[in-house]
Amino acid sequence: MKISARNSVKGVVKKVKIGVVSAEISIEIAPGIIITSIITKGSAENLGLKEGKEAYVVIKSSDVMVAVDDGK
Amino acid sequence: MKISARNSVKGVVKKVKIGVVSAEISIEIAPGIIITSIITKGSAENLGLKEGKEAYVVIKSSDVMVAVDDGK
Amino acid sequence: MKISARNSVKGVVKKVKIGVVSAEISIEIAPGIIITSIITKGSAENLGLKEGKEAYVVIKSSDVMVAVDDGK
Amino acid sequence: MKISARNSVKGVVKKVKIGVVSAEISIEIAPGIIITSIITKGSAENLGLKEGKEAYVVIKSSDVMVAVDDGK
Amino acid sequence: MKISARNSVKGVVKKVKIGVVSAEISIEIAPGIIITSIITKGSAENLGLKEGKEAYVVIKSSDVMVAVDDGK
Amino acid sequence: MKISARNSVKGVVKKVKIGVVSAEISIEIAPGIIITSIITKGSAENLGLKEGKEAYVVIKSSDVMVAVDDGK
Numbered sequence: 001m002k003i004s005a006r007n008s009v010k011g012v013v014k015k016v017k018i019g020v021v022s023a024e025i026s027i028e029i030a031p032g033i034i035i036t037s038i039i040t041k042g043s044a045e046n047l048g049l050k051e052g053k054e055a056y057v058v059i060k061s062s063d064v065m066v067a068v069d070d071g072k
Numbered sequence: 073m074k075i076s077a078r079n080s081v082k083g084v085v086k087k088v089k090i091g092v093v094s095a096e097i098s099i100e101i102a103p104g105i106i107i108t109s110i111i112t113k114g115s116a117e118n119l120g121l122k123e124g125k126e127a128y129v130v131i132k133s134s135d136v137m138v139a140v141d142d143g144k
Numbered sequence: 145m146k147i148s149a150r151n152s153v154k155g156v157v158k159k160v161k162i163g164v165v166s167a168e169i170s171i172e173i174a175p176g177i178i179i180t181s182i183i184t185k186g187s188a189e190n191l192g193l194k195e196g197k198e199a200y201v202v203i204k205s206s207d208v209m210v211a212v213d214d215g216k
Numbered sequence: 217m218k219i220s221a222r223n224s225v226k227g228v229v230k231k232v233k234i235g236v237v238s239a240e241i242s243i244e245i246a247p248g249i250i251i252t253s254i255i256t257k258g259s260a261e262n263l264g265l266k267e268g269k270e271a272y273v274v275i276k277s278s279d280v281m282v283a284v285d286d287g288k
Numbered sequence: 289m290k291i292s293a294r295n296s297v298k299g300v301v302k303k304v305k306i307g308v309v310s311a312e313i314s315i316e317i318a319p320g321i322i323i324t325s326i327i328t329k330g331s332a333e334n335l336g337l338k339e340g341k342e343a344y345v346v347i348k349s350s351d352v353m354v355a356v357d358d359g360k
Numbered sequence: 361m362k363i364s365a366r367n368s369v370k371g372v373v374k375k376v377k378i379g380v381v382s383a384e385i386s387i388e389i390a391p392g393i394i395i396t397s398i399i400t401k402g403s404a405e406n407l408g409l410k411e412g413k414e415a416y417v418v419i420k421s422s423d424v425m426v427a428v429d430d431g432k
Contacts, residue, residue, distance in 0.1 A: 293425070294396040295395050295396055296427070297393055297395075312421065313426055315426065317390070317393065318389070318390035318393060321369055321389065321390060323367050323369075323419070323424055324366040324367055324421040324424070325421055325424035325425065325426050326421045326422045326424070327425065327426055331426070332426075335426060335427075335428050336428070337426065337428070341428070342428070342429070343426050343427065343428050344426065344427040344428070345424050345425070345426060346424075346425040346426070346427050347395070347419055347423060347424055347425070348423070349384065349396040349397055349398045350398045351419060351420070351423035352395055352396070352397035352398070352417050352418075352419055353365070353397065353399065353417070353418040353419070354385055354387065354397050354399055354403070354404075354407060354409065354415050354416065354417060354418070355368070355407075355415065355416040355418050356407050356408070356409070356413070356414070356415050356416070357414070
């Protein structure tokens, strides 16, 4: 399946934390760059996410904000 | 200002494309990893975004999806 | 690729409207039920979207609001 | 109240699952098409959502992604 | 219609800027507090938005970030 | 840090409710106008949010919907 979300980056799952409805997943996409994701507990189980597994972070371009340091 | 968005990654602006209301910004956050962002034209101008400038991509964790390859 | 977005529904593209940065896509997912999507022009071109083509709408569960009629 | 969210589809609540802060609601909008929503527990209670109740799913067009099968 | 989005604040439209696909709407919700919204051009026309008209800004709680000043 | 999110409004934290993964924060931005936010528990702790503390609500313009009363 090809999807319209423009950003898809491969990484490795570093941590999985499960709540009642939600789950928090940390994925390292480059050395030292860890992206945190909140998905439903159902999705986390369905994807079989666990530490050490390869996974992609997928982000729509309209969900990416841009910031700059003050004074630059 | 410290913000609740969990993901903030530094990079360099690679491309800026301006529309009537929106602007598309490409930021390289690691060698070969380019993140595309859609923000308003007003924000792009206000932040002074242009090629070569340092900038951060900022993403809420609830806006990060996770995917895995089929069959893994 | 399997993705954490919980909602994926197959349909047929009914209309494609292209702007400078954005594109508006209408997809019929059941008789009379048409879902409208705004994606980047780049994604619309990359996916080869045009009238009559089969396509899926994909929606994160945290992006789905619920409403009820007043007084019910 | 008329809202800018372009997509509003009527259905019937099939399941309600309550967490500490969040709630997961499943709504059938056409035979076999079930949409899953995550809202706050407060909203779920405020709307009086329960199995069998009529409800709408409401989705902004910028929150709808589009996907196509590979190779099509 | 009652909706799950937790935040609904009444205001007055201050500015409407129309693009090819998108529209930018500025709404004053309290003296000096102006909220900017990007919706589709189709929604802006459908709601009949123009300067001076009463309108509500509606925001899901999961789309509201929180920030604090550094050092506080 | 200057961010592309167009809406940033100062207020005072009125309530903090903590779940397993998520936290619900209520911030009063003008007399009687309270905005509710869902962020991760980790962010709430990291920002040191508690009742009476000054904080900003930050919202992307594409996350702001607009509504009007029926018949107006």
